[in-house]
Amino acid sequence: MQTALSAQPDSFAFDAESEAAIAPILAKYPPGRQASAVLPLLDLAQRQMKRATGSAWVPRAAMDAVAARLAMPPIRVYEVATFYLMFNTRKVGTWHLQVCTTTPCWLRGSDEVTAACRRVTGITGWGETSADGLFTMTEVECVGGCVNAPIIQVNDDCYEDLDAESTVALLEALKRGAPPPMGSMKGRQGSAPEGGPTTLTTIAE
Numbered sequence: 001m002q003t004a005l006s007a008q009p010d011s012f013a014f015d016a017e018s019e020a021a022i023a024p025i026l027a028k029y030p031p032g033r034q035a036s037a038v039l040p041l042l043d044l045a046q047r048q049m050k051r052a053t054g055s056a057w058v059p060r061a062a063m064d065a066v067a068a069r070l071a072m073p074p075i076r077v078y079e080v081a082t083f084y085l086m087f088n089t090r091k092v093g094t095w096h097l098q099v100c101t102t103t104p105c106w107l108r109g110s111d112e113v114t115a116a117c118r119r120v121t122g123i124t125g126w127g128e129t130s131a132d133g134l135f136t137m138t139e140v141e142c143v144g145g146c147v148n149a150p151i152i153q154v155n156d157d158c159y160e161d162l163d164a165e166s167t168v169a170l171l172e173a174l175k176r177g178a179p180p181p182m183g184s185m186k187g188r189q190g191s192a193p194e195g196g197p198t199t200l201t202t203i204a205e
């Protein structure tokens with residue numbers, strides 16, 4: 001298991017795709033207020049690392065590049081990057097399993113989902129990466145989809161209404177590089193009741 005701090009790259013520079021996105025972001029803020037763009041620029045840096053290395057994380061050099069671009073003291077950027085769980089300050093696997101264990105998900109079976117993740121990936125503790133580098137497991141608080149609990153967020157996508165069996169199927173699909181469509185794993189329509197809508201089932205003439 002990988003638990004040590006990730007080796008830090010010596011340098012980071014925004015690539016052409018990131019640069020194209022930066023100008024419109026900065027244009028949203030009045031002169032002298034560009035520091036307000038720290039969150040979207042950190043996000044751009046993390047997505048660029050995913051494109052370049054396969055791991056979505058923000059190394060120290062990327063934080064320094066954001067600080068330089070926004071004329072901020074680097075420590076202010078470090079504070080933001082280490083505060084928000086959406087930014088990974090160490091390498092993560094190809095598939096970042098963010099397992100919600102907050103009360104609604106827990107009541108609906110997040111313990112079984114967690115156990116299934118551990119069985120399939122071989123990961124024993126939170127924050128670890130599997131030996132094959134495919135998976136990292138992170139415990140997260142509510143991701144805002146309690147109505148279809150329990151939930152795992154995988155990279156940018158949420159998989160809902162999970163149980164042990166569907167979690168195993170999801171992870172096996174991820175291993176094959178074939179993620180299923182995000183959403184309810186029971187086929188529920190949005191957050192409608194299981195079995196289909198019970199109100200507004202007819203359309204007025």
Ligand code: FES
Pocket residue numbers: 100101102103104105106141142143144145146147149150151
């Ligand atoms: S408690 Fe898990 S999504 Fe809200």
